[in-house]
Amino acid sequence: MLGIETSCDETAAAIVDSDRHILSNVVHSQIAAHTPYGGVVPEIAARAHLEYLDAVIGRALTDAGITLKDIDGVAATGGPGLIGGVIVGVMTAKAIAASAGKKFVAVNHLEAHALTARLTAPAGAPLEFPYLLLLVSGGHCQLLDVEGVGRYRRLGTTIDDAAGEAFDKAAAMLGLGFPGGPALEKAATQGDPKRFQLPRPMLGRPNADFSFSGLKTALRRAAGATMLEDRAKADLAASFQAAITDVLVDRTGRAIDAFEEKHGSGKPLVLAGGVAANKSIRTALADLAERRGMALAVPPIGLCTDNAAMVAWAGIERLAVGPADDLDFAPRPRWPLDQAAAAAGAKA
Amino acid sequence: MDAFPPIDLPDEAATADLARRVGAFLKAGDVVALRGDLGAGKTAFARTLIRALIGEEGAGTDVPSPTFTLVQTYETPGGPIHHFDLYRIVSPDELTEIGWDEALTGGIVLVEWPERAGALLPAARLDLTLEFGAAAGTRHALLQPSAEWIDNHAGFAALQRGPQGE
Numbered sequence: 371m372l373g374i375e376t377s378c379d380e381t382a383a384a385i386v387d388s389d390r391h392i393l394s395n396v397v398h399s400q401i402a403a404h405t406p407y408g409g410v411v412p413e414i415a416a417r418a419h420l421e422y423l424d425a426v427i428g429r430a431l432t433d434a435g436i437t438l439k440d441i442d443g444v445a446a447t448g449g450p451g452l453i454g455g456v457i458v459g460v461m462t463a464k465a466i467a468a469s470a471g472k473k474f475v476a477v478n479h480l481e482a483h484a485l486t487a488r489l490t491a492p493a494g495a496p497l498e499f500p501y502l503l504l505l506v507s508g509g510h511c512q513l514l515d516v517e518g519v520g521r522y523r524r525l526g527t528t529i530d531d532a533a534g535e536a537f538d539k540a541a542a543m544l545g546l547g548f549p550g551g552p553a554l555e556k557a558a559t560q561g562d563p564k565r566f567q568l569p570r571p572m573l574g575r576p577n578a579d580f581s582f583s584g585l586k587t588a589l590r591r592a593a594g595a596t597m598l599e600d601r602a603k604a605d606l607a608a609s610f611q612a613a614i615t616d617v618l619v620d621r622t623g624r625a626i627d628a629f630e631e632k633h634g635s636g637k638p639l640v641l642a643g644g645v646a647a648n649k650s651i652r653t654a655l656a657d658l659a660e661r662r663g664m665a666l667a668v669p670p671i672g673l674c675t676d677n678a679a680m681v682a683w684a685g686i687e688r689l690a691v692g693p694a695d696d697l698d699f700a701p702r703p704r705w706p707l708d709q710a711a712a713a714a715g716a717k718a
Numbered sequence: 719m720d721a722f723p724p725i726d727l728p729d730e731a732a733t734a735d736l737a738r739r740v741g742a743f744l745k746a747g748d749v750v751a752l753r754g755d756l757g758a759g760k761t762a763f764a765r766t767l768i769r770a771l772i773g774e775e776g777a778g779t780d781v782p783s784p785t786f787t788l789v790q791t792y793e794t795p796g797g798p799i800h801h802f803d804l805y806r807i808v809s810p811d812e813l814t815e816i817g818w819d820e821a822l823t824g825g826i827v828l829v830e831w832p833e834r835a836g837a838l839l840p841a842a843r844l845d846l847t848l849e850f851g852a853a854a855g856t857r858h859a860l861l862q863p864s865a866e867w868i869d870n871h872a873g874f875a876a877l878q879r880g881p882q883g884e
Binding site for chain 2: 378416417450451452453454508509527528530531532535539542543583586587589590591594703704706
């Protein structure tokens, strides 16, 4: 299966087979391409995807040592995401599918993240449904009950900003550079997480929703009242990271309650999305999983951030349980996973 | 364009109320530029306004921050409303690729970080700036409608009288 991912900043293509082998995985990071200019803002233009995608697909095929003849299908991210990029990926995938006579699958970006841990589970220890997924990235922050392919129950979501976005904007406020997540984490290692009392939005609420907008505002106030020397920056970064970590742990704990009510205890907890790279968050969630008697699975970080191997894999999983998509599929800038489940259910 | 006197917003409820009151004036072709620092509450303001315009189903509608997707579009009884966030835009040229021109001709446009649009930001618009107040949780809103805006929105000046002015 050829996978194509163009829904945000990365232009990516990958080849994955149904025995869970990643034969190639190419990511043309537009962020990397722009760091030489000192730009703190990634290129967002669909034009960039258009420019790189052919070469990225060619490279994915070459790395895998195959040609288009050898694939069974093409899976592309069909949403949610930046519409221009999604159109480029979907149109390219349709063109390949039509001209080479291959199956086409439009994959929900969130579904691809949700199923990645099944691709990367160790041989001999496959990840079975159901499991609880915490997806934390720049664009998303959700807790999902993953019951099966196309069967997702959203237990919690952010009511405002995503966690990764909060990291990015906090780093921008503190002048820590880009990308914000790693920059803030690095600064936080030198800081005192107890120096600034930042709020823990939503803590203790009965549902599993998130909110990070108020935390951003609180950081703004704390930063504004302090001369921002490196010491203060580090302490603010550490305090901010501690607050986000506490919120993620508390909300995930609530989601575990809801998940166990339906599925019982002892099922896995899966962490995905770029924010999974944060060590403080990973450690805290590992502790939580241990307390709750769950095994924590975290895909390798290169597969937690946006990539095409996850899209190819989701395409394989989808074709294993249902039909390919029609070539008249229209890209969907907003595409909640619950609706993906509804659509898959309607088709079945 | 004359600025209205700042409107005091002592809490989130007051901000939400202002969002609904501004929203009630909006029609296709309108542009509202939302200004203010990170954390000032631009997205929260936009969220309340959008949900109010959607109507009955608004409360249950996800209105995510468009920072990563740059634009989110919602259908309302009065036509589409486009919620842009240009935080990640480097050059105004990029606007053409995210449907800026189409949005301006086909609905209401709410835009955060409007300064990134440069000359592509229409002159006929409402500028709404959210500023932090002295006490935690408080804000001021500064409304700066263009002359065309005043002409096209009868009764808009009444907004400055605050929630009691209705």
